[in-house]
Each structure stands twice: as structure tokens, then as C-alpha cells.
Amino acid sequence: xxxxxxxxxxxxxxxxxxxxxxxxxxxxxxxxxxxxxxxxxxxxxxxxxxxxxxxxxxxxxxxxxxxxxxxxxxxxxxxxxxxxxxxxxxxxxxxxxxxxxxxxxxxxxxxxxxxxxxxxxxxxxxxxxxxxxxxxxxxxxxxxxxxxxxxxxxxxxxxxxxxxxxxxxxxxxxxxxxxxxxxxxxxxxxxxxxxxxxxxxxxxxxxxxxxxxxxxxxxxxxxxxxxxxxxxxxxxxxxxxxxxxxxxxxxxxxxxx
Numbered sequence: 001x002x003x004x005x006x007x008x009x010x011x012x013x014x015x016x017x018x019x020x021x022x023x024x025x026x027x028x029x030x031x032x033x034x035x036x037x038x039x040x041x042x043x044x045x046x047x048x049x050x051x052x053x054x055x056x057x058x059x060x061x062x063x064x065x066x067x068x069x070x071x072x073x074x075x076x077x078x079x080x081x082x083x084x085x086x087x088x089x090x091x092x093x094x095x096x097x098x099x100x101x102x103x104x105x106x107x108x109x110x111x112x113x114x115x116x117x118x119x120x121x122x123x124x125x126x127x128x129x130x131x132x133x134x135x136x137x138x139x140x141x142x143x144x145x146x147x148x149x150x151x152x153x154x155x156x157x158x159x160x161x162x163x164x165x166x167x168x169x170x171x172x173x174x175x176x177x178x179x180x181x182x183x184x185x186x187x188x189x190x191x192x193x194x195x196x197x198x199x200x201x202x203x204x205x206x207x208x209x210x211x212x213x214x215x216x217x218x219x220x221x222x223x224x225x226x227x228x229x230x231x232x233x234x235x236x237x238x239x240x241x242x243x244x245x246x247x248x249x250x251x252x253x254x255x256x257x
């Protein structure tokens with residue numbers, strides 16, 4: 001099977017004429033969508049291999065989001081960065097091959113006719129980068145990509161699991177909206193530092209992520225962060241967070257490696 005995506009015209013039509021089509025979203029009108037996408041030129045087939053994965057549909061999104069990050073990233077790990085930034089791809093998947101997942105993940109929004117969230121969940125309505133971490137499918141892949149740790153052969157998703165433990169949607173926007181966290185070394189260095197605080201039985205809150213990103217944002221004005229290794233970022237954040245939160249700085253732990 002190949003990955004399908006929208007033509008530019010289809011994407012434009014669905015985005016601009018949502019008001020005319022929205023009842024079909026609310027009612028999950030399979031017949032209407034199927035007929036719409038059968039029209040010539042609306043859907044294109046890529047050369048990208050894709051087998052529809054077994055996604056998690058748990059009633060608790062805290063459970064399913066964590067599992068689905070791993071499932072989506074595993075199934076589409078072969079995407080290039082350029083491909084993974086394409087609205088036509090993610091919006092296409094959300095309407096075509098993974099439409100049932102969209103209905104599941106937007107169950108409450110569809111019921112409440114929350115048009116603003118339906119739009120940001122299915123289309124890129126928040127600007128380029130932010131949209132990647134707001135769209136219900138794109139964010140799963142991108143969180144997987146940014147947190148996947150190849151150096152941990154026993155569980156390369158250990159940072160992913162930590163990041164997705166709670167407040168998934170909020171963490172996505174707060175953590176990955178910063179320009180410098182586009183760099184995987186920086187993202188993984190921050191997460192490795194914060195997870196060590198959790199290992200010390202410190203309750204991790206939003207402020208830990210906010211302070212780490214604020215700190216590196218300031219540091220980025222005086223040095224080139226993209227030149228840093230994961231370990232260098234981790235050590236810098238260790239020192240800063242220990243000072244900021246009044247903690248004793250402890251030696252680097254290797255328990256997860």
C-alpha cells in the first residue's frame with residue numbers, strides 16, 4: 001500500500017469551504033466523504049510505502065497518545081523531514097486512511113461542534129511549526145521523531161514515554177514551539193536532564209520545561225546551540241535547573257542507557 005495525500009486544490013477546497021461541509025464532519029458522513037474523494041484529481045498516491053497501523057483507541061487519551069506516538073513514528077519512520085512538514089500529507093491521512101482515528105480523537109469536538117479545534121486538528125491553522133504540534137497526526141510523528149533515542153537499544157522510546165506521561169497536548173506546544181528545539185540533540189538533552197529530576201522523585205511540572213527552554217533561549221543569544229551534543233545540552237540544563245529550583249546538583253545518571 002502507498003501513502004495517499006491531497007492535491008493542492010482539494011486541500012484548499014476543504015479548508016476554505018469548511019462551513020459548507022462541516023455537517024458532514026459532525027455526522028461522520030462516510031458516504032459523503034467517500035463520494036467527495038472519488039472525484040478525479042482530489043486524491044493523489046505517493047511512492048511512500050504505508051501499511052495502516054494498529055492505533056490505540058483507549059478512552060483515556062493519556063494512554064492512547066503515548067502509544068500512538070510510537071505507532072505512527074514506527075510506521076512512518078522513513079519519511080523525510082520535508083515530507084513530514086507537508087499539510088497535504090497529514091490532512092490527507094486524517095481524512096483518508098486514518099479517518100476513523102480522526103473521529104475518535106475529535107469525538108468531543110465533533111459532538112460539541114467545536115469548529116476552531118476541528119480545523120486546527122485537521123489542517124495547519126497555526127502557522128508552519130506550531131501546526132506540526134497541534135495537528136492530531138502530525139504531532140504524533142514529530143514528537144516521536146524529536147524524542148526517539150537511537151543510543152538506547154533496549155528502549156529507544158524511553159524519552160518519548162516520559163514526555164507523553166501527562167499533559168501531552170500542552171507539552172507539545174510549550175516545548176516544541178521554541179525555534180531551538182527543532183534540533184533533536186537539544187530536545188533530547190533537555191528531556192534527559194528533566195527525567196533525572198523525576199528519578200529523584202521530584203514531581204515534574206510544566207515549569208520545568210518552560211524554564212529549560214527559556215534558559216537555552218537566552219544562552220542561544222551568545223553561542224551556537226546547534227553545535228552542542230546531547231550530553232553537553234544535558235549538563236548545561238542540569239546545572240541551570242538545579243540552581244533555579246534550589247536543588248543539589250547530582251552526578252549524571254546512566255540508569256536508562
